[in-house]
Amino acid sequence: MEKIKNQTFPSKTITEWKTIAETSLKGKTIEALDSITYENIILKPLYSLHDEQPVSVYPGGSDFRRGIYPLGYITNEWKIAQHLTYQTAEELEENFLHAFEKGQSAISFEVSKNLFETNKSFSNVIAKLFSQYPFAINAKDFQSGFLDLLKKIADREGSADKISGYIGSDPIAQFVEEEFISEEFFNEWVKNIQQSNEKFSNLQTILIDTVPYHNGGANAVQELGIAMAVGVYYLEKIQGTGMELEEILEKMIFQFAIGGNFFMEIAKLRAARVLWRRITDAYGVKGDACGMHIAAETSSFTKTVNDPYVNLLRAGNEAFAAVIGGVQYLHVNSFDNLTGSTLFSERIARNTQLLLKEEAHLKKVIDPAGGSWYVEELTNQLAEKAWRYFQQIEANSGILEVLKSNWLQRDIAAVYEKKNKDIQTRNHSIVGTNVYANLNEMVPEKKRLKKKPYFVGVDTSLIKIEAIPQRRLAEPFEELRIKANQLAKKTAGHLPLVGMICLGELKQHKARLDFMKGFLAAGGIKTQESMPILTVENARQFVSEQPFKYFCFCGTNDQYEMVGHEILTILIAEYPERIFYFAGLPEKEKQTQWKDEGIKQFIHIKSNCYEILAEILNDLEVSSVEETKA
Structure with a gap:
């Protein structure tokens, strides 16, 4: 114990820390860890004695940054x-x-x-x-x-x-x-x-x-x-x-x-x-x-x-x-x-x-x-x-x-x-809303406050200005969930579904399948995944058995190149009314080929999640209205 108490560690310099940090960053500079806030303030990954700022000796003094009471x-x-x-x-x-x-x-x-x-x-x-x-x-x-x-x-x-x-x-x-x-x-x-x-x-x-x-x-x-x-x-x-x-x-x-x-x-x-x-x-x-x-x-x-x-x-x-x-x-x-x-x-x-x-x-x-x-x-x-x-x-x-x-x-x-x-785009996560959404939760209706405007009809000296809307960050995704639940009421309580065409064995498609599940859940959309698809016939059977309109390919880049093109071409020919997405972002030179073959959109980590989900739900809403009229 005495040895532990007396143990000392050599002091390190900022330069030494940067060297070790950049080694772990595999070639990137330490500036790659900087982030910028909505206030346009650049946050550094490490603050040290060199960043020390003069401050009040005690609260209640000087500029009051430390509080207005001494204790x-x-x-x-x-x-x-x-x-x-x-x-x-x-x-x-x-x-x-x-x-x-x-x-x-x-x-x-x-x-x-x-x-x-x-x-x-x-x-x-x-x-x-x-x-x-x-x-x-x-x-x-x-x-x-x-x-x-x-x-x-x-x-x-x-x-x-x-x-x-x-x-x-x-x-x-x-x-x-x-x-x-x-x-x-x-x-x-x-x-x-x-x-x-x-x-x-x-x-x-x-x-x-x-x-x-x-x-x-x-x-x-x-x-x-x-x-x-x-x-x-x-x-x-x-x-x-x-x-x-x-x-x-x-x-x-x-x-x-x-x-x-x-x-x-x-x-x-x-x-x-x-x-x-x-x-x-x-x-x-x-x-x-x-x-x-x-x-x-x-x-x-x-x-x-x-x-x-x-x-x-x-x-x-x-x-x-x-x-x-x-x-x-x-x-x-x-x-x-x-x-x-x-x-x-x-x-x-x-x-x-x-x-x-x-x-x-x-x-x-x-x-x-x-x-x-x-x-x-x-x-x-x-x-x-x-x-x-x-x-x-x-x-x-x-x-x-x-x-x-x-x-x-x-x-x-x-x-x-x-x-x-x-x-x-999910660069900022809202747990339970745009990430890790729980589609099984029962959400009570949001209370709606109806406040009668105070000034209208009371005051004669009014100058009209543009109001600042009172918002919440989660509202756009909450509206998608509401729309999905409204669609579910028209289909015996079943939330909108997107079929997952899972190429290869589980270990080959699981990563992108899990990503797509979370991506779609943010808009109240469930997934129906296929058994491992190894052949065109497997894919044809899965798509033919599903009543829904949207499907997404999930697999590794190798699987996409080995069997994906052939499967997509045949499915588009046999089911032209179905819409197909692609989980991941292929290399730039390959994107045109996939688009020409019939892929509507690539869904990846930088995609605008809200826009894609809104488009799917709007299309499903229109389709349900047309079916009702028919």
Whole structure:
């Protein structure tokens, strides 16, 4: 044991590591391991002491990248702010009592109109809770009514100073979702902020909500640049009401959605504080007012309807990143949120945060990411790119003008298209959706939210803009699965089928057969594989016995050349209505021959999975309609 303790290892240089790494790469350079993010940041395979960046000595100092409190969560734990579901005010009260008993630490729910219709019941619920717990609510267009209600309760009980947390609203985020900019609504919102400031000294009311941009497909640089632009816009507008600059800053809270790129999301939150400190410095503000307060929620953009239990892993990863990044409030979406959460799934979501606090001990560690070569380098690159993006918005006359001109919408849409292309070609995997799809699962119908537009018919100062669609990455493939299930209903419950012409013995065709099974399953299409096909007669018999239209050849390159051409030629001649695919990508000079012989398309690892599956399903849908008419 003593010998083991005293054992040392010789230090190695970066050059030596590169030499060994390039040997294992079989001739490729180490740069081949670089990857580029949607933020156009190049990620290296290794970060070392040479990448060390100067950082704050402690959290709560310098640029606030390490957090806004010197002792982090040891003295100021983040609040578990799960958005509770309910139907009535009475049910909301019951759910709150249960949730607080089980670890909830903030009053959080989606405000709805029916709560105000039962004003007395709702008042009773709020009156029982606000002196013990802070609020964590994005009230949207109900903010004014909510604050009026709180004023009545506070006047009745003389407890305005006990109301804390945030009941925020971001008019610009609402404009983005509802396709209109309303000057009248915005002016009323500014007045409401000013009035509530006089009444509620400990309540934050100015929300900068980047979630709609995130759900539209924005990258981290865009989210940060937009957050800064909106924050500056609100500073300028509200400052004219007579509120002091420090007062306005203390009323602000930023809301971010946390996506699936773990380290990028950590760096995003750290960079946000760096940027906001840079802005407050420009305004000449010093002290605690420069610190950015952050509310976060796990992303809905990354979640799926299919195989929903994988959402547990996604949400856990995102919640972990949020906490490491240093948030003050956190909501974790339940794994079945898209189809309607249950008490079980809501408990699991809440317990995710409790695990991070109690089992991962994150409430006991001050800035665990601090000093990481990779995280600090990523933070700096994000901050600089986002700063330039913010300046670009300002150079185009500010956040409202870039929305009116549709510049921002187009820029976010361009990033979404890149993400969507990676999903369609399966360069980016969504487990249970575009890879490892489970065709036997019973998928409940996605809940459809019908929100009545707030501004239409209410406001006369409307300016029409292009909305930023609220999307999810998995939706295109989910729509394919829906279409496949609809086709199955027309065929006695049988999902669409593609026949697999398996050339040679099992070991010769298995690799490509397995690839095709996974490829087709992403669109809800099953496979029917043949016995090992060694002769033309074997293939003819298999195809003649199957009622379906599509077939795919699976085998080795040698098998394709030995028997594939002959089999394809005969099958095309005898069954001209059948369509044949080819698993794999032949050498370029051989592709023309296969195409001339009748192969419709080569399916391989770089194929656009979505486009191929959509084409098959659309054709089958048309065929089923024609059969029905006949």
